[in-house]
Amino acid sequence: MxxxxxxxxxxxxxxxxxxxxxxxxxxxxxxxxxxxxxxxxxxxxxxxxxxxxxxxxxxxxxxxxxxxxxxxxxxxxxxxxxxxxxxxxxxxxxxxxxxxxxxxxxxxxxxxxxxxxxxxxxxxxxxxxxxxxxxxxxxxxxxxxxxxxxxxxxxxxxxxxxxxxxxxxxxxxxxxxxxxxxxxxxxxxxxxxxxxxxxxxxxxxxxxxxxxxxxxxxxxxxxxxxxTVRSIDSRATRMLAFATGDYDITFPSDVSIPLMKDVKARAPNAICEMTSTNLQINLLVNRVNPPFDNPEIRKAMSLALDRNAFNSILFEGTGRLGGAMQAKPEGEWGMPADVLSTMMGYGPDTEKNLADAQAIMQKLGYSDAKPLSINIQTRNLPTYRDPAVILADQLKNIYIVAELDILDTPRWYSRLQRKDYTIGLNVTGVSVDDPDGNLVENYSCNSERNYTQYCNAEVDKDKRRKIVFDIERVLVEDAARPVILHSSAGNCWxxxxxxxxxxxxxxxxxxxxxxxxxxx
Missing domain, CATH: 3.40.190.10 (Periplasmic binding protein-like II)
Known part of the structure; x- marks a missing residue:
């Protein structure tokens, strides 16, 4: 739909x-x-x-x-x-x-x-x-x-x-x-x-x-x-329980596109719709920890992201490409497609982006014979784990070999709060579609939620509409917290x-x- x-x-x-x-x-x-x-x-x-x-x-x-x-x-x-x-x-x-x-x-x-x-x-x-x-x-x-x-x-x-x-x-x-x-x-x-x-x-x-x-x-x-609220770990079990009438509303944005089809088949009278979520899948890089204190490695990782592949696999093409602010047409502050396409890594030539990323890594001494081994930390939810698997696969193309480190929710947020990680796959939920509720909260120097420890005085200035796009460009070029995709998801009741x-x-x-x- x-x-x-x-x-x-x-x-x-x-x-x-x-x-x-x-x-x-x-x-x-x-x-x-x-x-x-x-x-x-x-x-x-x-x-x-x-x-x-x-x-x-x-x-x-x-x-x-x-x-x-x-x-x-x-x-x-x-x-x-x-x-x-x-x-x-x-x-x-x-x-x-x-x-x-x-x-x-x-x-x-x-x-x-x-x-x-x-x-x-x-x-x-x-x-x-x-x-x-x-x-x-x-x-x-x-x-x-x-x-x-x-x-x-x-x-x-x-x-x-x-x-x-x-x-x-x-x-x-x-x-x-x-x-x-x-x-x-x-x-x-x-x-x-x-x-x-x-x-x-x-x-x-x-x-x-x-x-x-x-x-x-x-x-x-x-x-x-x-x-009443009941905790259910398995998403397949949750969908089955809803379809059989045990629950009245699904958890927000919990229904993936393949599961949506299954729910509708099992519960044809249920009301279901796909919607944008103002959730953004992003790559966290702790720029304090070597070798990721080198901006060239962060740039290579950002260039290696094939966002269309994420979109096809995770959302069957219904996700939105965008920057830090929620993507258009739902986003009040989202960048137009012609502006977004000029940003580093967002252009249509993904093969060139990958070649540029490989050249950077080769210059730094990495290759298939000499890869960079890392752990990718993420939260133990399908909405985090699934894109983390894709991320690990794409990073192989630039000689980065990654293993996933899956954390439960309390440990995940505790690690982020302490900046106790090196690479993370994150899903950032934005509660208010406004620069003060997003750019300030996630990117300004003194924010508790600035998990990557990114700090740029230009980003901390006033952020209303006339300069939001300029701020977005700075964030992309600095690989502050590379946004992979804005997700879509289903809700049923x-x-x-x-x-x-x-x-x-x-x-x-x-x-x-x-x-x-x-x-x-």
């Missing part, structure tokens, strides 16, 4: 849903989900993975969110959440939120502007007590001087200079508000939020259970009584699941399920 056709189908479903009377929405029932992995923790502010977002987003609220009913996220689809309204001052350096009055945390304590203030003071390192183990999105808020409060129901973000993308960043699933009165140690295992569902249980590697929040400030929400719509430029921001109901 093409992206345009899928979008049309979703658009028709939106119209149909909008036309349905409110009385058709049914209350009760349990939404049964499966998980493809083991969440490292329940603390969304400290994590960078959908493994934590999918099961625990429903526990929390943001100040603002992307409208779950709009398939394509943008600044124009941002709607109120804990904030009833917001406004900028004339200098565009103060963003004031009027907060919803009377909201309660799940433990009964009142939510106030102080919670907003202390959350972002923790994120920018200004809190009196700071016990985050990780702070992966601190770099989003380098222009945030402080958050001031005016009574219980008003909070103002005070910036050192305008930041046009701030509102979009605040709508990310990773921008939830935390309670001031709950220690971070508790938030990692038994989170307390204001969201539509309350945390009940997290049995690591087995199951997760959430129940309806009876005091939710959005009246009549959620419709569901419970959400049972026909009785209502008001669920995967988004086409982020898989993170529509997983709260507060508007979902079961028509059975």
């Amino acid at each position: 093409s992206f345009k056709l899928a979008a049309c189908i979703v658009a028709l479903s939106i119209v149909a849903t909008a036309a349905s009377p409110a009385s058709a929405q049914k209350r009760g029932g349990t939404l049964r989900l499966y998980h493809n992995d083991n969440p490292p923790s329940t603390s969304l502010l400290e994590e960078s993975t959908i493994a934590s977002v999918m099961p625990f987003a429903a526990v929390f609220n943001n100040l603002v969110v992307f409208d779950a009913a709009k398939v394509h996220e943008s600044i124009d689809t941002v709607i109120p959440d804990l904030a009833d309204s917001w406004s900028w001052d004339q200098t565009n350096t103060k963003l004031t939120f009027k907060l919803h009055h009377g909201v309660k945390w799940h433990d009964g304590q009142p939510f106030t502007a102080k919670d907003v203030q202390c959350t972002w003071r923790m994120l920018i390192g200004k809190a009196e007590t700071q016990d985050f183990k990780r702070n992966p999105r601190k770099v989003w808020y380098t222009k945030l001087r402080d958050v001031s409060v005016n009574g219980d129901d008003e909070a103002t973000f005070e910036l050192t200079e305008p930041q046009p993308g701030l509102l979009a960043l605040l709508a990310s699933a990773f921008s939830v508000v935390y309670p001031c009165h709950v220690p971070q140690q508790v938030m990692r295992t038994k989170p307390v939020g204001t969201g539509p569902f309350k945390f009940v249980e997290f049995r690591r590697g087995d199951s997760i259970r959430l129940v309806r929040n009876p005091d939710y400030f959005k009246k009549d929400r959620p419709y569901l009584d419970e959400i 049972q026909p009785y699941v209502r008001n669920f719509r995967p988004h086409d430029n982020s898989q993170y921001n529509n997983l709260r399920f507060e508007d979902v109901w079961l028509d059975k």
Whole structure:
């Protein structure tokens, strides 16, 4: 199914849903989900993975969110959440939120502007007590001087200079508000939020259970009584379990194209669609470790990537070629094809690219008789392992012999955090299609998520549209984190699941399920 056709189908479903009377929405029932992995923790502010977002987003609220009913996220689809309204001052350096009055945390304590203030003071390192183990999105808020409060129901973000993308960043699933009165140690295992569902249980590697929040400030929400999540390691087993009706929605972007065909054959009534994911497969090279401190080797590796082969094997040609920002047509900031084709390694002459890469390696003394032996570390998920196998095969063409080192999720993120790797095959999920939510987070010098230790002062400058393409060229020429492909994937849900719509430029921001109901 093409992206345009899928979008049309979703658009028709939106119209149909909008036309349905409110009385058709049914209350009760349990939404049964499966998980493809083991969440490292329940603390969304400290994590960078959908493994934590999918099961625990429903526990929390943001100040603002992307409208779950709009398939394509943008600044124009941002709607109120804990904030009833917001406004900028004339200098565009103060963003004031009027907060919803009377909201309660799940433990009964009142939510106030102080919670907003202390959350972002923790994120920018200004809190009196700071016990985050990780702070992966601190770099989003380098222009945030402080958050001031005016009574219980008003909070103002005070910036050192305008930041046009701030509102979009605040709508990310990773921008939830935390309670001031709950220690971070508790938030990692038994989170307390204001969201539509309350945390009940997290049995690591087995199951997760959430129940309806009876005091939710959005009246009549959620419709569901419970959400249960079961961990299943095998993707084939997961697909079979969904097809036989054991689960209601597949894990985000978990359905490959070959498996999509199998699911549809087994469950012809299931609703399935292919969509862009804003996930990018990329090559990580720790440029501190010899011999990869030599930019020529990094250039050769980048030139050796045959992106069309990755696309054919992994996605049957439905993946997107692009740079660091999400590829067009879904990407708001993606490079046009004529610009992309001028980038190193992206041109159509893959044979010339490979010959140039071989010449570089030969000049450095490598050959079939004298190869460079390496380990490629990657995460123990099919979406990582499969492209890692292709990468290892392609690197043989430039005299690099690689063995795969497969790591479970906690060890994978721990290694990346410590920069304890040399070569890695990574899949980077971007929660917000905005330069401040991607280029800043993944490439700026002081970001925790700059896993390759790449640092270029030019990249740390302002990154709005007029210079994004120039930044992209610098990243490609420096082989900062060579992007192999932007992936596509399938999502399926049972026909009785209502008001669920995967988004086409982020898989993170529509997983709260507060508007979902079961028509059975």
